[in-house]
Amino acid sequence: MNEAHLVLRDVHRHYGEGDKLVRVLEAANLTVLSGELVALVAPSGAGKSTLLHLSGLLESPQSGEIEIIGTKTSKLGDRGRTQLRRSTVGYVYQFHHLLPEFTALENVSMPQLIAGKSQQEADIRSLELLEILGVAPRASHRPAELSGGEQQRIAIARAAANRPRVILADEPTGNLDPETSDLVFEALKTLIKEEGAAALIATHNHDLARRADRIVTLKGGLVVDHDL
Numbered sequence: 238m239n240e241a242h243l244v245l246r247d248v249h250r251h252y253g254e255g256d257k258l259v260r261v262l263e264a265a266n267l268t269v270l271s272g273e274l275v276a277l278v279a280p281s282g283a284g285k286s287t288l289l290h291l292s293g294l295l296e297s298p299q300s301g302e303i304e305i306i307g308t309k310t311s312k313l314g315d316r317g318r319t320q321l322r323r324s325t326v327g328y329v330y331q332f333h334h335l336l337p338e339f340t341a342l343e344n345v346s347m348p349q350l351i352a353g354k355s356q357q358e359a360d361i362r363s364l365e366l367l368e369i370l371g372v373a374p375r376a377s378h379r380p381a382e383l384s385g386g387e388q389q390r391i392a393i394a395r396a397a398a399n400r401p402r403v404i405l406a407d408e409p410t411g412n413l414d415p416e417t418s419d420l421v422f423e424a425l426k427t428l429i430k431e432e433g434a435a436a437l438i439a440t441h442n443h444d445l446a447r448r449a450d451r452i453v454t455l456k457g458g459l460v461v462d463h464d465l
């Protein structure tokens with residue numbers, strides 16, 4: 238049975254107060270299972286980034302519980318949250334943020350070396366990921382020598398390097414043309430299935446969202462299932 242890797246329970250998040258109060262999430266509930274890819278599609282300003290930041294423990298809710306691989310995070314202090322985030326969450330952004338002076342392989346190995354792996358172990362894992370994502374022939378290229386779709390697949394490999402159980406992506410194909418977006422999304426999907434991570438992907442691209450296992454949206458501060 239697939240386990241719930243990411244669970245949000247009655248999560249409430251607002252910003253500001255008084256006449257500047259912005260209610261973003263009110264009793265938001267969401268469960269993402271191991272090996273499941275959930276697309277989050279909602280209008281600009283609806284709270285997609287907020288939901289991702291909360292899920293990635295970069296922000297805290299005012300109330301409610303966020304559980305990552307069974308660990309309740311509401312009682313954790315800053316250190317506990319940081320530790321849990323580093324060991325369980327991988328983040329993919331719209332811009333790849335790869336280090337320009339390092340090769341694709343080195344970019345993917347770097348977070349593993351920081352986590353204490355040997356160079357050899359890290360490089361084996363990096364090559365495995367580049368293979369899954371279809372960019373192994375680009376291992377020794379620097380980011381400037383890669384296409385946009387290749388750069389983004391390397392960024393996905395880097396996010397997955399330390400085997401996170403939860404992968405969060407904010408518009409990961411936002412900068413790519415439709416054909417390349419398809420390629421990158423499919424590569425991400427293959428990775429999620431192979432590694433059994435749980436993925437929550439915010440996207441404006443309806444065609445891509447339809448390829449996810451499930452689509453959710455934000456309405457009145459709630460997470461609701463969505464058919465496109």
Ligand SMILES: Nc1ncnc2c1ncn2[C@@H]1O[C@H](COP(=O)(O)OP(=O)(O)OP(=O)(O)O)[C@@H](O)[C@H]1O
Pocket residue numbers: 252253259261279280281282283284285286287288
């Ligand atoms: N730090 C903050 N302080 C005050 N308001 C905030 C803050 N962060 C977000 N907001 C507000 O919360 C709402 C949700 O923002 P969020 O960035 O989550 O939306 P989004 O759906 O990701 O939008 P987009 O698609 O445009 O990126 C917006 O109205 C935004 O102005």
